[in-house]
Amino acid sequence: MMKLKPLRTAILAACTSLAVLPAAHAVEVTEIARSGPGSLNLVGGAGVAAVAVDAHDDPLVGVAARLFADDVERVTGRRPVIGAKAVRGRPLIVAGTLGHNGLIDELAARGRLKDLDKVRGRWEATVSQMVERPFPGVERAFVIVGSDRRGAAYGLTQLSERIGVSPWYWWADAPVRRRTALAIRSGTPEATAPEVKYRGIFVNDEDWGMHAWAKQTFEPEAGGIGPKTYEKIFELMLRLRLNTIWPAMHEVSREFHAVRENVVLADKYGIVAGASHCEPMLYNNVKWNQKTRGPWNYLTNRDAIYKTWEEQATTRGGMEGMWTLGIRGIHDQGMQTPPGDMPGKLKLMGDVIRDQRSLIQRHVTTKWGPVAQAFVPYKEVLPIYDAGLALPDDVTLVWTDDNFGYIRRLSSPDERKRAGGAGVYWHLSYYGGPHSYLWINSTAPALLWEELHKAWDNDARTMWMLNVGDLKPMEIGVDYFARFAWSPTAFGPDSQPAFLRSFAAEHVGDALAPAVADLLTEFYRLGTIRKPELMVRAWALSLPREEAAELGRSYARLLEQEATLAAKVPADRRDAYVEMIGFPARVLGATGAIFMADRAARLGDDPAAQAAEIARQRAFLEREVDAYNHTVANGKWKGMMPGLVTADNLMAWNSQVRWPWGEPAGGGAPVARPVDEGRVWRAAADADRQSALGGARWTPVAGLGRTGRAVALTPAGLESSWAVTDDKAPALAFDVLAAAPGAGGDVLIDFMPTFRIYPGRKLRVGVSVDDGAPLVVDVPGSSGQEDESGAIRREGVQNNVVRARVAMPALAAGPHVVTIRAIDPGVVIDRVALPAPAPSR
Template identity: 30%
Template sequence: TYAKIFELLLRLKANTIWPAMHDCTKAFYYYNDNPRIADDYAIVIGTSHAEPMLRNNVFEWDTKKMGEYNYFTNRDSVYKYWETRVKESKNYECIYTLGMRGIHDSKMLGSSSIDETTGMLEKIINDQRIILSANISKNIKEIPQAITLYKEVLDIYNNGLKVPDDVTIIWPDDNYGYIAMLPNNEEQKRTGGSGIYYHASYWGRPHDYLWLSTTHPLLIFEEMKKAYEMKTDKIWILNVGDIKPVEYIMTLFLDMAYNINNFLNEQSVINHLSNFYSDIFGIETGKIVSEVYQKYYSLAYERRPEFMGWSQTEPLTDTRLTAFNNFLYGDEAQKRIDNYDNIEKTIINIAQNITIDKHDAFYQLVYYPIVCASLMNKKFLYFDKAVRYANQNRICAIDLWNKSYQSFNNIKIETEYYNNKMSGGKWKYMMSMNPRNLNVFKEPKIINFDKNQKKWDCIAEGYNNCDSAYNLPIFYAHDTSQYFIDLFLTDSIDISWSALVTETWINVSENIGVLRPVANENQKRLWVKIDHSKIKNDLINKGYIYIKANGKEKKITVTLDNSIKKELNGFNGFIEKNGYISIYASNYNRLINSEKRFWEKFEGLGRTGSIMIAKPNNYETKDKSDTNFAETPVIEYDFYTFSDSVFDIYINCIPFHPVTGRNEAKLAISIDDKIPQIINLRTYGRSEEWKQNVLENRAAKRIPIEGIKKGKHILKIYMIDPGVAIDYILINTGGLKNLYSIIPETKYYN
């Protein structure tokens, strides 16, 4: 029975459940004791969007005996099927799901158009309410009923579906944590009220995330706080998938549902995270775990572990190399490896001091998810490096492939411990390292590698292939950047090397060393920085680094541009560097809000860790002018270009959907006094654009700009619709290369 689940729900202050619906389990009502035990625990039973009238279609509908699950052609059989369950459940507390979809998570059968579906759904809802009225001794308006506008049902609703006023409308997210739509000001007046159906786990396209719990707590807070503000407070349902991986997120969601007023701001969520782990493991350990988890959620927000294969489902595709750049922007892939390695090592160290009575709890709640998320990332990122370095004949490619395979094998070892050794095997079968056996969970492929005759080589940051000479990215006045040079063996021999600089202002992390054909010694990364104290002129300065080894020499040019000092005298803002400008949205120069509308900073979310959201949420823009910019809130950023150019602006936002059906997801952008260009971040259905948005947790738009002269300019971002959230802006003046992560801001302050 569900007795243990019901007890857990009460402990978490929850009072309703949608029982499991997949074919790996029997239907809730198959067990006669389940409804009685639910009543004992005062748990209200409902069913999912695809299971009207408390019926589990996957288990209970027998097509051979009952015919097709089709209301157009088999109404009587379906009607009887629903009526039977109502008679069985009428004496218990229930919420009856209205409407009809396919047997499982699919569209209704029998319709050839959305208009036909809309009309039939209204008839079905009417029939269902007749069944309820005939069998339950209450006024129909007093019988709890709900319809979930999930997937195509939201389109049907927007097509004009009439829902009785006393029926609760449950608004869905898009399966990836972004609420698809909320009630507008008129819909908020309905007597049935509104609810939310939200995912902490998902099976489906573009890719499942069933293994680890990685939905950012601050995303959940932002979306559920918004839902509450929009009077969506009647029913909150969380799709947990499996309970074990999502224990914290489940607790957070239900605590917010019980009293959202305990969560006043972003810090309230961080405090909740810290308190959760401090209550279990003590204040000192809880604080460290909370800090690690904040980094864990931020890393997963950039890309979930289950999405690291760059593969998809429905249709199933093979894994690919990741989009992290290994050769520029400080080596995005290595930065991610290092970030995961740091939190993994922190947790492994803490585990040594956990008392025996708390060890298993620590392993389940902390150690397994954090360590395995790290290992999954290492599996793919080391494999990436192995393939890319093999193309450069680096013998370290074999070592990196071994690290990739070892990461895969360590996930197996940890999962084996979770299921068979931890707590004496109490949680056997509760954790799978390969849900649905998708390609992302498979062991790394074998790579091809050939040595060459060069014996050694080197490559500078910004280059994918080896060459005889290189130019490092340009350094600028007041610049604290550093760039790398990789030295590596291409054959199994010992080689001594040296790095000589021609100018005292060039600093190299190491000047001499030996490469040996053993793991961790067959390549060396040198970091190059500028000592600005040793050069006082306002010129473009050049110097050189000569890498010498085994009778060969490579020349790397280092450029320091101090000439910008005079030009930028008194300028504070963002400047062009190496062909691009990087701006974090919350670091604006000026913010101009209006009396009723405003840009609000939200801390902790996004790639930059701080985003700007258009508020208030209940401002409806339908039928209002998009072009009245004189009184529109605007964010302004000062920036400086060093040449006349045609360039592209890339605005990177959080992939929120329009707040209501009376909104879009628009904003406008202009440079200086040019006419603002309107862009709409809205996506439709499960389009390719939406798929990329949810896989990356980013909605990016490109805006081409022409006729910009060298010098100072102002980027203006105008508010149009509420709910639009800006993370960062990139301006490509000709030098921006492929990247996945954020890059440091190109700030300049006198």
């Protein structure tokens, strides 16, 4: 069943309404000025509405009011007046925090506001409603009541989107459609509140894009990313209802927390300023000078490090923050302790956290409630935690993915009782082994849904952080994440198609939305098969002949499809289209074409023609990168897009792509017939029959996997656990036909490389033939004992598949049934190859 609420549906022809909401919502914005109960003319009729905010309210409410007034002016050319009082004879919008806005409190005291129980005492909650004759001389007011400063601000920024201003109007040059009149219509009060408490982004690995752009183009006076850039980031986050940031932290950047204006701006925009897993106590230790301050080693240099943390607590303690606890080495390196000394590491980590907590207790305000504290067991810290670290109960455990989108572990039943709850740190971009992917975002929203809905089902609900790299061109992934994190229960396994079509309609127009959604669907499918940054000659040569041929055709079709679509995009939407849609599709299609041509040349298929194709696609990509930096948006993004080479050694793991022209002579895998050449594959979603019990079932996830319909066991929580021999467990049944006695062979199962839910559990399915006893099959590499440098996961995360080979018994001639039954939650099956072809139907 479709669960995703439409984000911004098509304009209704009858009333040309903008950003029409689902029927369950109570607020609608139209461009037709209306009068009468339930309708307020924002622009038109009596003029322009006034916006009333209280000077005694949090300054964020005033910031949101000014942004809203800017947006009304962008759309209509007319600007609302912002003040503290109702204006006679003028339509009125009142926005503020309950208990901190005089007009709202007056209406509440007079019983004129409904559903205030839906905001009182809640986190970031909003209730919006129309009030008739609220004050003398005012016919009607639209009142936005927030439970806190962000709740009030979100009510205004959401209204901005409904009048037609995309959150990406600046960061992706999304056009604003001009209107002459705007009206708000409201029925019953509309109440909203987030389901995940802290929802944020990590600006990371900024060396290649955002830093270069800020330094060259946008903020040269700061020498890179500074307050001017952060203010634009914070505005975007406010519009997307993201409330937490881990700021840029590479050596090229000035330390965020050392620039007071950065911190002040974060507070101004209501952003909870935190720090990543290797920046304890809001301090980026990449700036630590070991020559003058001693080693970054708490065991031998405690006083110097403690003093630095104390300075952070005293200078930052008065503002809302998310305090990262624990310690790692300098800039993402391991903690400096004697190797192999786990008892020593446990003691040291315990001492560190006790000292940090003491500083927080003494210096950090509780104005915003209990102080938010996070512990991120990333890389070498996870074994220390698993060895028995006694972590204070109110600290949020932030679990991590494996850097490629697959969550390593979630909380055990005992850990789920913790007051601090749990969260997830997840990557759309990554710098590290086995290879970085920093150029474009080819991670399907469907994978984000599958893994984060699993986190939700397993009670990781307090904090979701997304590594967005340079932010551009990650716009679609960031937008999906922001909306999903706000309301995970509103997004179902079929959310990707609806989201893509809605996003396309908003940014490219209704007429082209279906074609754009189709293009993006294929883009993400091909990106699942292999990200451009992860392509390499050895991969291309390892492909079965038929698969390589089909991939080559698919890359060519993607480029043709995109070129046809680009020619139809209206001029005023072209920049937004190129930045968010066109450029990523061109990169993926052309890069894939280069590697397929190189494969063909290596196999002796007209090397001269293939070399010409490689040269053509390379020149195409170079032109596209140059255009992104110098032509798109009149050169606004100069420096944001790195070129085809980012390292002298094209084979270095930190280059964007391991281009075939950088391969050493004779490089690449030996030319050999792949072991599974010629196998007939079926999508798991195409099982001949499926059984389910209650709400548990194998559920196709739209857009997931190389088939675009991989099936996940849902729900993904512990309730979806089954005994090995339970014949009532959710099952996929496939018909096979043995042509002769003794036929048989292996069943191949392509799983997505997910992990078991938590240590002590496994990730398994049962496979049986006819009524035979099931064979227990573990998802390869799912135990959590192997990191991404191990062979199974190294290839699995790059291919988004791990393959299990299941030996089947010899079959009698005739029809048979191969059944795959659920055992453990978290399994995702993409496709299967059966030992005999299915009967024709």
